[in-house]
Amino acid sequence: MDLIDEPASNTPEFSVSEISGAVKRVLEGEFGRVRVRGEVGRVVVARTGHMYFDLKDDRAVIASVSWKGQVARMAAKPEEGMEVIATGRLTTFAPQSRYQLQVESIEPAGAGALMAMLEKRKAALAAEGLFAPERKKRLPYLPRVVGVVTSPQGAVIRDILHRLHDRFGVHVLLWPVAVQGQACAAEVARAIAGFNALPKGGAIPRPDVIIVARGGGSIEDLWGFNEEIVIRATAASDIPLISAVGHETDTTLIDFASDQRAPTPSAAAEIAVPVHSDLAAGLAGLDARLIRAGAQAVSQRRQRLADLSRALPRAEALLAPATQRFDQWAERFPGSLRALIASKSQELRSTSAGLRANTIRFQIDKSRERLEDRSTRAIRAMAAQLEQRATRLAALERLRQSLGYPATLQRGYAVVRDAEGGVLTSATTAAKVTTLEIEFSDGNLVAVPQKSGKAQKPKSTPPPPQQGSLF
Structure with missing residues (x-):
């Protein structure tokens, strides 16, 4: 089949941006600044402070935006469901191919809208x-x-x-x-x-x-x-x-x-x-009431005291029994004092009768005998205890001598020390020092260790004679 070329068109071509810019110019030039009445739909405040909301009626919706500075100058912030009159200008938002209203100010549409929002x-x-x-x-x-x-x-x-x-x-x-x-x-x-x-x-x-x-x-x-x-x-x-x-x-x-x-x-x-004057008048009234109440309380208590005093007996009647008892005791006091002195004198004579010189001397001699007897027993007990301690000390000294190292030296052993007096217990340690001091049972001997690579094997020595049996 042969291809048929279509006739060339005279319609100019536009880019998307050119069309979007043309629509923007036409829309802004045709409407410019407008006032739109409607009900506020959804309201979104971005983190940047810009506010996005919808204006709607029963047939259409217009997307609206207010920048951060415009939002700060609004006397009343739009809230969802509020009927307002928005003032601004129409423009387009090219990335989403839509038009929107840039709102500069908002006022409630009448007092009814304000009261509803309130x-x-x-x-x-x-x-x-x-x-x-x-x-x-x-x-x-x-x-x-x-x-x-x-x-x-x-x-x-x-x-x-x-x-x-x-x-x-x-x-x-x-x-x-x-x-x-x-x-x-x-x-x-x-x-x-x-x-x-x-x-x-x-x-x-x-x-x-x-x-x-x-x-x-x-x-x-x-x-x-x-x-x-x-x-x-x-x-x-x-x-x-x-x-x-x-x-x-x-x-x-x-x-x-x-x-x-x-x-x-x-x-x-x-x-x-x-009110200052009311306070002063109230304070003066309270002061007068306090004075009257105090005077009345004193008067009532004075009258009560007078009533009670009439029921009390006379002072002479209250003091008469005590006065009579005092007179009786005053009459009995001299005789009681003489009888007390006589009784105490008799006790003194009875006690002094037992305080003769022979009796006292006898008691002193008896006490001296008891004291001498007790001191004799104490001296004997102390001597016996000292003798026991001396015997114990002698036994310990014998044990010390038998277990001490001088007794071991008597049996043919010796103690090897270095120049500082330290005890040497191995041949390896002894080979490292320059001078040896050997202690025997009958004195000390200074020796020089043999310097050699190998430690010499000690010569065998005959065993010490065995002790015979005691049985």
Whole structure:
């Protein structure tokens, strides 16, 4: 079969990158900056800090991305299920052949969306126990130092200082913060943690109670006090904390985490410290009651003593029996003393009658005889013991002489020593020294060992004569 060449086409060829770039230019040039309303789908925050999420309605989904710097500037972070209005620009992501919305800012689509997000966050934090009543600390009755977290400008700080000055003179520490906007939550959380980090007894006094205050405003203005970072810092505070954010009808999440909520900043100052005049009046009343109670107690006890004294007998009646017994003993005392002296004198005469000179001399002679008899027996026993010890010592000396080496020398043996006096026990050791000293039974002899390669075999000597039998 013959191949038929197809006619050449005039359609230009494009690379994939060229097509992708053309689509990107058309999409960005056509739409540019846009505002998109939709419901937030899945939300993923990468380790780099970039945020990826979806915007969707009932028919379509747009992939969205916010870079790290844009996320940090967001007043409200997107959460899944939240209806928002996102502002940004449309662009493409060439590696995946898709378009996406680069979001620069996000705002909730109405107060309803904010309230829905607020309720969801409240439920999540409550489930962690951050709002539990048992976590709340008791406020000090009379604090010496009050820490205030609020803006240094505005009427709030002036109202708090004025009310504290009217009620009781305390030391006030102000930690200035932004009370609305993007920096509000982070600065308030740092202020609460900073007050708690102050050491006790340091150069800067540590507050006994903290007041977090702000004037009234819309839900968007107060939103910084609903952020999770503020709630966790409030719950973690070791110092009792009073929240006074907004007016009486305004409620933020810090009110649930604080130890006590005040309807207004002025009310927070009233809760923090008592009124000085009320304390003085109460103290004066207690002092008067104490004086009246003391006087009344003394009067009652005086009356009770008077009542009891009427039932007691007269002093003369109480002392009469004792006086009579004393008189009787006084009359009997001289006769008893004379009888006692006479009895003791008779005993003395009876005892002295036995103390004659002959009796004493007889007892002395008898005691001397007993002493001499005992000393004689002791001397005899000591002499017998000394004789036994001498006999034992002589036997040991004979044994020592028979077992000692001089007796062995008498039997024909000798002791060989080196020049230093050390005893030599082998021929090998003796061959190594220069001079030998040989001890016999009748004296010592100095000898020089023979230097030769081999040790000479000793000459045989006749055996010593055998001792004859005694039997």
